Amino acid sequence: MDPVAAAVLGSWTLDLRAVCLLFAVALLYLRGWLRLRIEMPHKFTARRPAAFLAGLLAIFVALESPLDTFGGLLLQAHMVQHLLLIMVAPPLLLLGQPVLPLLRGLPRWIFKDALGPFLGSGGLRRIGRALVHPIVSWSALATSIVVWHLPRFYELGLRSQAWHQAEHACFFWSALLFWWPVVGVWPSHPVWQTWAMIPYLVLADLVNTGLSAALTFSDHVLYPSYQLAPRLWGISALDDQTTAGAIMWVPGSIVFLVPAVILGMRVLESVRSRPAQRAAASQVSVTRILAKPQWDLLRVPILGSILRRRHFRRWIQGAMLLLALGVAVDGFHGPQVAAMNLAGVLPWTHWRGLTVIALLMAGNLFCMACPFTLPRDLLRKFAPPRYRWPAQMRSKWIAVGLLAAYLWAYEAFAFWDSPRETAWIIVGYFTAALVVDSVFKGASFCKYVCPIGQFHFVHSLISPLQVKIRKPAACESCRTHDCIRGNEQHRGCELQLFQPKKMGNFDCTFCLDCVQACPQENIGILRTLPGESLSGDHRGSGIGQLSRRPDVAALSLILVFGAFVNAAGMTEPAMMWMHRLHARLGMSSMLPVTSIVYAAGLLIIPAALAAGCGWISLRAAPANTGWKDLTCSFALALVPVGFGMWLAHFSNHLVAGWSSVVPVAERFFTRIAPDSYPRTWMPGWLPSLEALFLDLGLLLTLYTAWRVARRVSNSDQAALAVVSPWVVLASALWAAGLWVVFQPMQMRGTMLMR
């Protein structure tokens, strides 16, 4: 192929965000269409997704192909791009009848809870009907096309990327409105008769023709940018403009006039039944269509049967045990450079990132695969424990202290930079789990001691999946309670969670013992609303009322503030500030400075802020509300914004250092040092992704806090007063997180990129 042609054809943009967005919309549509196809096969035939996907493809070609790349050099390329956005993509998308499939494709809680009030609002429906009224929609497109083709505004789009995107958005959305009454999008009612669409389209073509003629027959270049841009292949700016005008004229007219002809033929054939059919079909209640069976991960083909296998958990625990042993061995005997050692790479880069992603996408998969309990299970076959965990210590306070100590020690002793210390942590963990659970019954180590477990218990309250009963009625007749007591074949829940009264994921290790033990197979891994149990006040089996537990509140606060302190500690400004403080204090070691900062950041400041916000809320709350309960409830509400920060932080390390494990593993298995180690990779989209995680965390925190406030208040005004200090606190944390995301960071455990 000619090198120039190859270069032109190879000039694609491929913006990851745009591609992901188009892909997500396509998946959403297909999900909804697959459901509607079963209920209304005559309406949602295979042509619908074909048209919709073709429309998405047209958008992709318009925005990502060489048309966009060369749009600034050649007006004709720019014109083809605009035609795709105005005359190809919108009618194709609407021919896919997208309203119901897109709504149906959304998760139920988004459609019913989040969007339901908007869809049911009479006022918004009137606005929607007004927007797609033929007069309004025709005027929108005509205005958009004319105004943006005026030289002043066209130049604006050429000089600024932001205005260029605004221009494309105007074209696309006004074109969607324009084509809406032409296609007849269900379930909206047609306002005009079909024949009226003929002059509608013809008049639009007249506007198009007028503009095209101005471009084609002008004797000077209308857009100075093209006059100044370098000319390619000898095409002059004026010839380019003439060609662009012709492209706008001829294909543009075809796109307007062909549907006019088709509609004219339909009118002549007197398709009178269509309006009646539309009216009848539109009587179908949209909400009625939405009833669907409960989704259960344990019933997904192949994956569900693997998860249900009796020894599945043993297999993955065994695999993780081998991995932990390999990490520990390399930590003790391998090179003591974090970036070259499994103990420096796997735990601090990959494992942390993957576990938070697993929490976001599924649930507490780390505890499901935890290797630390495998040796104790083996020991218990020969020497079962004899004692129950002391009643006075049945709280999270030990875990709170250990977690604070761990976060401090991580920074103070730079665990991330010491493979040997990391290996000792792993050995220590196995030892602690073995010692505690060899003495005490049940999963005492997991429930009362393990800091990593507490991290996962708290954050799994945001996870979308939960182990819970499928049909409550099936449990009503059960007298054996195998899910918690176990039976001869299988043990019950070692964390004392009685399934019919279980609330959320707190203290659930996803061990699936209850699934194996239940004789009625009434327990599954079902979908749940993320964060639902954060705002409730129900009493849960084995955990009580989370909103009345100060130990859980303390745990939540340490995890939330720990997220921001831990991430900020890696930024250059924070490190420089700590070094200045160290110099001012005149100490020989950084340990006191780190200790002061972490004591303040993890303990003093969170306690003071929570107490202060609780006191302010109390002044607005009803008289019978206690400060302790109020503060504990709102402390839980902060968990999502903290999780957003953990997610941003750990995903940063995971993405930046994802390939670092390859040469390290190669060295570990072959005992030959690799030629080189990969550099840190920092793609441009990573800060945006991290900011998105923070944004989502903040939004869930604000929503949860509002629900708590409404629960304790008698009115919206009172709730607003109660929630206000917590909104300020959450927003301040979010702003701090946003600042951290955009700071230069110490890339721990990886080779710095040059």
Place this chain on the structure above:
Amino acid sequence: MTITNLLFPAILALSQATAVADGGTVLFRDETGRLAVTVFASPSPLSAGPVDISLLLQNQNGLEPVLDAEVSLLLRAESSGVEIRAHATREQARNKLLYAAPVTLESGKWLVEAAVLRNGERAEARGVIDVAPTPEMAMSYLSYIAFPLSMTAGFVFRERLIRRKLKGRA
């Protein structure tokens, strides 16, 4: 007075009227040897921070794009004298007809010198570009702030719709 000095006013005059092509804004155009060199920069408008400098090389006869040259850039800040050297390649460009190099520039005027080596022949092009200061920090954070604000506003509106509906039923 050299030819280059004579060309400078023309170059400056050309650079005043900006145009945008992929590669970003046209900074200046120069004709040197058998080549026509057009220099672009993005983002547009040009501001301090990470910047992509791109060049389009064309034969002066027929204006066919030249794809087999080696291009190196030297950028010198007028105020501080800081120099940045970069190798511009087609692989780094979105538009594969261009040669691009990512650089980080501070605000102010920069002298840009492009050296083109092709078939043993060397050609040079020069121009001056003006880099604006970086936008206010709040502006760069705007999109990240706008998302939660707009979602919160939508939630408040949703709550009002629910309250209104409940009042209507009552």
